Amino acid sequence: MGLIPSPTTGPGTGTTDTTGPANTGPGTSSTRSTILREGINEVIGTTHLNAAPMGVIYRNGKFALALFKGSHTAENIVRDGWFVANIIHDPVIYVETAFGDLADDSFVPEVIDGMEMHRLAAAEAWVAFRAAVVSESSEAYSITLTPVREEVRICSMYPVNRGFNAIIEAAVHGTRYLMNHDPDLKWLIDHHLAIARKCGGEREKVAARMVEYVIGKKENGV
Structure with a gap:
């Protein structure tokens, strides 16, 4: 090798x-x-x-x-x-x-x-x-x-994509939101998901829907 x-x-x-x-x-x-x-x-x-x-x-x-x-x-x-x-x-x-x-x-x-x-x-x-x-x-x-x-294993170049970065931020805030239901965190999640939908590709949009689903279950008490 x-x-x-x-x-x-x-x-x-x-x-x-x-x-x-x-x-x-x-x-x-x-x-x-x-x-x-x-x-x-x-x-x-x-x-x-x-x-x-x-x-x-x-x-x-x-x-x-x-x-x-x-x-x-x-x-x-x-x-x-x-x-x-x-x-x-x-x-x-x-x-x-x-x-x-x-x-x-x-x-x-x-x-x-x-x-x-x-x-x-x-x-x-x-x-x-x-x-x-x-x-x-x-x-x-x-x-x-x-x-x-x-x-x-894969040597590729990736341009900076704000949509991808926004998914990381939304996921971090989401894990904390599930524990304390802080409305400030919910605002941050929504903010970053909007960036993901605007700037991301299809995978970012799929990931954004997944975050929304998990957060929605929390808000509905599921």
Whole structure:
């Protein structure tokens, strides 16, 4: 298997053991990734047969997660000590994983660093991490991440699309709205869905209808 291509080598696919010297991404040899970038990376995180939209934080050469307690995702990461960040550009899958569960055949097992980890079959790229709790409060865990392998499966360029980004925002606000029914969150959801319908393609419009359906069930007490 080849290395992940640099911008000067043209498109392609391949895997990289991130602890090896050939990796040229940001950070040290033990913390770098050629896929994720500085800031908060919006990904679909996978654990054992479980997926949810998550933000992987990369700052000062370190990867981290901030996880609220009580979710299956948080429980799995704390128990198993691993996490996979899946890069994907299908807004429907973001909505599906924000509000529900994927079928088991949506996941692909990968034996990495002596452990079986699960990534999404539809992932365009993924980064596998070892995960460890560094601190916790009554409500949340602070998780440090160490990348151990990454793969680019589809090397494509995506122009910025406000409709896609708006679906991510609507899904984030939607998960919180289901818990507290805050009218300010409902306003934000409607605002972002309007952008998705105006600026997005067909998949964004499908995703917008899915969000509306879930929120409508909440409002109707279903």
